[in-house]
Amino acid sequence: xxxxxxxxxxxxxxxxxxxxxxxxxxxxxxxxxxxxxxxxxxxxxxxxxxxxxxxxxxxxxxxxxxxxxxxxxxxxxxxxxxxxxxxxxxxxxxxxxxxxxxxxxxxxxxxxxxxxxxxxxxxxxxxxxxxxxxxxxxxx
Numbered sequence: 001x002x003x004x005x006x007x008x009x010x011x012x013x014x015x016x017x018x019x020x021x022x023x024x025x026x027x028x029x030x031x032x033x034x035x036x037x038x039x040x041x042x043x044x045x046x047x048x049x050x051x052x053x054x055x056x057x058x059x060x061x062x063x064x065x066x067x068x069x070x071x072x073x074x075x076x077x078x079x080x081x082x083x084x085x086x087x088x089x090x091x092x093x094x095x096x097x098x099x100x101x102x103x104x105x106x107x108x109x110x111x112x113x114x115x116x117x118x119x120x121x122x123x124x125x126x127x128x129x130x131x132x133x134x135x136x137x138x139x140x
Contacts, residue, residue, distance in 0.1 A: 018071060018072065018134075019130075021070055021071040022067065022071045022130055022133075025062075025063060025066040025067055025070065025071055026063075026126050026129075026130075028062055028066065029059035029060075029062050029063045029066075030059065030122060030126075032055075032058045032059045032062050033055040033056055033058060033059035033122065034055065034118070034122075035055075036051075036054055036055035036058045036059075037051050037052060037054070037055030037056075037118060038055075040054050040055065041114070048103065048107065048114055049100055049103065049104055052099060052100050052103055052118070052121075053096065053100065056096050056099060056125075057096075060089075060092045060096075063092070063129070064085065064088050067088075067133055067138065068081070068084065068088075068138065071133075071138075072133065072134070072137075072138035074138045084137055084138060087132075087136055087137040088133070088137045090132075091128070091129060091132030091133060091136065091137060092129065094128060094132070095124075095125040095126075095128040095129050095132075096125070098121070098124060098125060098128060099121040099122065099124070099125045102117070102120070102121040102124060103117045103118060103121045106120060106121070
C-alpha cells in the first residue's frame, strides 16, 4: 500500500515536473518582485506603478535564468539563447504591461488595496508568462 502510494507520487512528479518547477521558480520570482515592490513603495515612497516596474524587473532577471536552465532545461547555444532572451523579454513585456495597467485600474477604478491589487495582477501575469514561455520562448 505505502509503496504503491510512493510510486504514484513519483509518477505525478515526473508527469508534472515542468509545471511544478515553474511554480517553484515563480515563488522565488514573486518573492523578489514583492520585496523590491515593498521596499520601493512602502520604505522609499516611490509611486506604485514605478515600484511595480522595478519589482517586476527584478523578478524577470531571476526568472530567465531559472526557467531557462531548470524549468525548461534549455541547453541552446549562445545564438539561440539570445533569441530565447529576446522572446522572453517580449512575453515579459506583455505581462508587465498587463500588470501595470491592471494594478492601476484595480487601485484607481475599483478601489482595491495596493497589495491586494499587486497579488491579483501577479497571478494574471504568471499565467501569461507560463503560456508564452512554454509555447514560444523555450519550446523544444
